[in-house]
Amino acid sequence: MRTLVGDLVACRLGQTAAGTLGKRLYDALQQSIQKGMLAPGTRLPASRDLAAELGVSRNTVMAAYEQLQSEGYLTTRAGSGTFVSASLPESDLSAVERIVSADVPSGQIALSRRGEQLLNRAGASQRQWGAFMPGVPDVRHFPHKTWHKITRRLNLRLPVETLSYSQHGGYAPLQHALADYLRVARSVKCTPEQILIASGTHQSLDLLAKMLCNPGDRVWVEEPGYWGHRSVLEINGLETVPIAVDDEGMTLPAGVAPPRLICVTPSHQYPTGAVMGLARRQALLRQAQAWGSIIIEDDYDSEFRFGESPVPALQGLAQDENVIYLGTFSKTLYPGLRTSYMVVPDSLTARLKVAHSELYRGGYGLTQLALAEFIREGHYAAHVRRMRQLYGQRREALVGTIRRELGAEFIGQDSHAGLHLILALPPEIDDVALAYVLEQQGIWTRPLSVYYRGEAKRRGLILGYACVEAEAMTETFMPVVHALLPLLAK
Template sequence: MRTLVGDLLACHLGQATSGTLGKRLYDALQQSIQAGMVAPGTRLPASRDLAKELGVSRNTVMAAYEQLQSEGYLSTRAGSGTFVSAVLPESDLSAIAPPVAEGRSTDGITLSRRGEQLLNRAGASQRQWGAFMPGVPDVRHFPQKTWRKISRRLNLRLPVETLSYSQHGGYAPLQQALADYLRVARSVKCTPEQILITSGTHQSLDLLAKMLCNPGDRVWVEEPGYWGHRSVLEINGLETVPVTVDDEGLTLPAEEAHVSPPRLICVTPSHQYPTGAVMGLARRKALLDRAQAWGSLIVEDDYDSEFRFGENPVPALQGLAQAGNVIYLGTFSKTLYPGLRTSYMVLPDSLTARLKIAHSELYRGGYGLTQLTLAEFIREGHYAAHVRRMRQLYSQRREALVTAIRQQLGEAFIGQESHAGLHLILALPQEIDDVAFSAGLEQAGVWTRPLSVYYMGVAKRRGLILGYACVEAEAMAETFRPIARALLPLLQR
């Protein structure tokens, strides 16, 4: 049986024309390792097997292996075989590389200004799960057995067309299941035809930016607000305008004030991210009226509205709109698991056909089995049951975190009043650098996000965003203790 390494070396040997066979084999393997085509840690074929693959003597292979081992490229493990070394000889030299000028790389390739801006403000962490990482659910409670059972059942009778690209903004069973669910759970007014399935909210917003805006158009974003919105909009050449958030979410300028109308208004009215503010009915109506008068479109990101604890659900803004000027964004990243990469938009009738065509042209819809499995998961009631279970679990964990903050620091440090979502704000005094404090906690293995990085301008509040979803209630006090222990000396200065 041929191996990938054997195929690679056979190709190199066929191209080499000078030197002895042993030297050509040595050069081929060394160059493959140096170029990264045979990665560090790769187990090489046994000398007898490789000799048979290449049609050479075993002594030729053994000589090449021994020479490369003496030079540090290979290592042997008793009873396991021969491996490419985890650290190559060249690594010591590359570690002393000269500094690279900002905006440039060692190969002279520069990024665009928008690309540099994106990387400089990137909010992604090396860690995307655990305490106290915000924005992620506890994926350990996802009912995988139920999901696999549905998936296996569907796979036995999977229509052949689901193996190709989706041309209609998603698969009809999921669009129907979502329309039925959203009408009941979120008071969204829609038909299945208005739903466009996407691979994440970022893709939804990227499509809207490309299809509804021209470079230089103004887009209102919340201040503070989710940097992911800003990143997607700005990489598309749009001007993001920060609009202050208060206790009722996005504020509106006085009607007589002269403002340049935005093309899009991006809001999180049911649970503002990150402050947790809920937009009241009066302001919702005022926002709808203002957008209609300006000819602006509202993009409503309803990212975690299912998780409200002890309060009545807040209906979606889209359900109040009479003019068809609200585009509703939803996701399964918070209710199921982020790796599902399945989100959706509810579009106004006038945009549906055109944006579905554009989505197909730009991104090529697919994931047929996943979408059909999700449709059955919703239709059979598993989704609603899972949300109910997680709502109760997250409510307990939120209360445990609030209790830990009160007992270890005091009431004044609870910086978020809303009983909803997957995170809360730990308020910090303005003189504390929350970015530096968060970085220090990360070195101790505690993952948070500083509140100040959610502002485009000067931060009006300092604090930490604490995601409590992945910390069990009984472990919350002890898990929070390192934060309090690190903070108390700063408060005594």
């Protein structure tokens, strides 16, 4: 049986014909170790096995092993085998440096202007869990046993087509289950054929930017708004135009050039939490229709409203095909599932599905079938109900703590929804510096000011409460209070 180490050594032996076979084998192993191709702790094949793979005598392999062991490159463990040493001999460090420097060109590879811009404006945090990281659900409550039963059952009779690439924008069972769910839960007007399954909202937006826009086209984005929208749009060469947000979400400025796309979060504006009222929604739909603009509705966490009636999707109000609805399971289930969906107009459905297959090679057949069963059997709706109650209790605990420890004026716009709220700060307090201080104490927040492209109009901390138990909310929030009070006293 062939091994990866055997293949590596055979390849390196074939690259040189100078010297005896024993010397060439020794050099191949030594250089593979020095260059890191054989990492410390790697187990080498038994001498007899490697000899058979390479078609050489066992004595030749044994001699190379023994020489490398005497020089400190290899170690042996009784009954376990031969392994690459944890550290290289000190005498060979300079040799390693010479090899590495010979393989790596001097200087850095230049990025494109778009690439540099993307990195300079990147907003993704290295930490994606814990208090008070916004936008993250409590994944500990995911019903793993139920999910395991479904996936185990499906694995026993998994259709062969689910093991290949998806050619139809997702698998039909999930498209049908989602269409039924969205019509009832979000008042979305759709058929199963209009649903396209993607690997996250970013991928959906990337596809729409590529297929609906030309480089240089203008796109309205909310100000402040989600950094991910801007990043995806701008890497595709589009001009993002920040449009101010008020207490009802995106405003409708007069005397501006019509955009190709309008990206909006009407049910729970991110990050302010504003909810777009009916009159504003109807005005936005009329304006987009008059311009021929397409509205991209990101409905990222609309399932979580506490104590108020659900806000129906903007898409359900549209009289023509100028709204594309984006949804995700990242907030209701868990982000690592990497499954989202969009409802696209009939006239675009077939073309977008072909483009999605061409660009991203859809798959995740088992996951999609499991999600379909999870929804149809009622587990999804039940899980959302449980989490809505849990998050509602945690939100109440955080709001109560803020009122008690700081005062009601520190609570930003309260939409009674979502997985985060804003701790409002006076304009003289540097929210970026405050967030950094809290990060050193293991408290993860996001400063509101960084969500503005232009000059920040408001300062605050975005607090995600989903991952903090209600009983521990006050204790967990106290480091924020202790860091803030000295700043307020100045």
